[in-house]
Amino acid sequence: MxxxxxxxxxxxxxxxxxxxxxxxxxxxxxxxxxxxxxxxxxxxxxxxxxxxxxxxxxxxxxxxxxxxxxxxxxxxxxxxxxxxxxxxxxxxxxxxxxxxxxxxxxxxxxxxxxxxxxxxxxxxxxxxxEALLPAGGPESYALKHFTPHWYGALSLPTAPRPTELPAVDERIEDAPLRTLADLGLPPSDQQVLVAGEREAHRLLSAFVATKARHYLKSLSVAVAATESTSRLGPHLKFGTISVRQVYQRVQSRIGQVDSYQKRNLEGFISRLFWRDHFGQKLRNLPRCESESYLQAFDEVNWSTRTDHYQAWCNGQTGYPLVDASMRCLNRTGWLPFRLRALCATFHCIDLLLPWQGGALHFMQKLMDADVAIDHWQWQSHAGVSNRGRQWFRVYNPIAGVEKIDPKGEFIRQWVPELEGVSAAHLGAPWRHEVEYLPPIVEHEEARRRALAVLEPIKRRCSQASDAS
Ligand SMILES: Cc1cc2nc3c(=O)[nH]c(=O)nc-3n(C[C@H](O)[C@H](O)[C@H](O)COP(=O)(O)OP(=O)(O)OC[C@H]3O[C@@H](n4cnc5c(N)ncnc54)[C@H](O)[C@@H]3O)c2cc1C
Missing domain, CATH: 3.40.50.620 (HUPs)
Known part of the structure; x- marks a missing residue:
């Protein structure tokens, strides 16, 4: 044998x-x-x-x-x-x-x-x-090739789970590496998540049975997203469950539910698709692990303000929605999509800091940190990855409170200094004589200044592609 x-x-x-x-x-x-x-x-x-x-x-x-x-x-x-x-x-x-x-x-x-x-x-x-194609030219991540491949690959039968395995010779030594200290790493002050295959399947069952019902609507609302998304990210990262298993379970549920729930489950599947599409792009373009897809943006005179970077990392920017998000990330290792996006544009546009630094902090803190998703999402929110899109999406950290945290519960949970402050004053406390950190930049002015630097580069990139 x-x-x-x-x-x-x-x-x-x-x-x-x-x-x-x-x-x-x-x-x-x-x-x-x-x-x-x-x-x-x-x-x-x-x-x-x-x-x-x-x-x-x-x-x-x-x-x-x-x-x-x-x-x-x-x-x-x-x-x-x-x-x-x-x-x-x-x-x-x-x-x-x-x-x-x-x-x-x-x-x-x-x-x-x-x-x-x-x-x-x-x-x-x-x-x-994974449902990825071998690395090749741009054609393998072009949607017309990748999409049919992805759906086809995920519909293949899953590999069977063994029911018994042969014993391993007792003389083969297993190194005693069980703790962070054994690995020479500092202790973590983040919340510990339940790990393992069984937990991944429990999360999937809970999501499919009930949580997914209002998935799409909840994505933009801090408290609702916390309760309605699958929280499978860390499990997909370490493979305690495969994307194929998740996909097939959700597809089989789609056949049993009403059209509202079907739309939500399909919305979830589209996120799995994006996940793997980012994976495919990074497989084809490994340089984007550290460089911008549009390399001209790596030549920009990005800000070098370490005080701004530290304030952002620590949730001390003076903008309560950004600060609550960063403190939540630092403590729990998780943030809903919309808040990740808001923190990313605040970092890259309001503070004009290079995306690589923000992505680094996210990677250090996120439990689901995945190079392909994280770095492409960062590039996308910094506006350095899409040649065809002329505009930059900039989230408003003041007006955003009304939509993302309408009752102010999320902000008050993570910024206890603002306990008792009404939701209407949480976007810009300094305008309402609420005692809080002063804002490190003025949002509108910072946005205009950044776009004056970034938009001409984007136009040049687009013109270069039109000419080629
Ligand atoms: C700046 C930024 C950085 C991000 N970094 C990461 C990261 O490192 N790892 C990560 O898994 N997700 C990342 N995301 C995407 C998204 O925010 C998270 O996947 C999602 O919030 C995780 O929660 P969940 O596991 O409950 O996801 P669900 O909403 O339940 O989705 C299930 C899975 O689909 C995938 N997925 C969901 N949304 C997206 C998306 N927008 N793009 C790509 N894949 C998606 C993830 O694998 C996720 O676990 C990032 C988003 C932004 C804006």
């Missing part, structure tokens, strides 16, 4: 795991492996709160494997060396894993692993688990 190492990465589950299912189908002796990467653990975008969640997912995976008779082996080190060395140590003839292209580093490391395995005559097999 041959031995296959199944290398877990951002797919910390047992069901719909194509690499594991293929190894099981071969009747192989399976050794499940997870490798902590020093590159990722020390990456500036890594946050202890999210690693804590990942450790919870690993603990759950470890328990689930144990129930089936297997054992998760954890190791630490450069994956390009650890994985091939481990395969040799356990006498494996193959290493199987699921594809992931979240970072250019990931793609480069996988290539190195493949070469090192081939040198040792060990088979390397990568399974496509």
């Amino acid at each position: 041959r031995t296959i190492v199944v290398w877990f990465r951002r797919d910390l589950r047992l069901s719909d795991h194509p690499a594991l299912a293929a190894a099981v189908a071969e009747g192989a002796r399976i050794v499940p492996l997870f490798v902590f990467s020093p590159y990722l653990l020390t990456h500036p975008e890594t946050g202890s709160g999210r690693v804590q969640f990942m450790l919870g997912c690993l603990e759950s995976l470890r328990n689930n494997l144990r129930v089936l008779g297997s054992r998760l082996i954890c190791r630490w080190g450069e994956q390009a060396e650890v994985v091939p060395d481990f395969a040799r140590e356990v006498g494996a003839t193959a290493v199987y894993w699921n594809a992931d292209s979240e970072r250019a580093w990931r793609t480069a490391t996988d290539c190195q692993v493949v070469s090192a395995l081939q040198e040792r005559s060990i088979e390397a097999r990568c399974f496509e688990v």
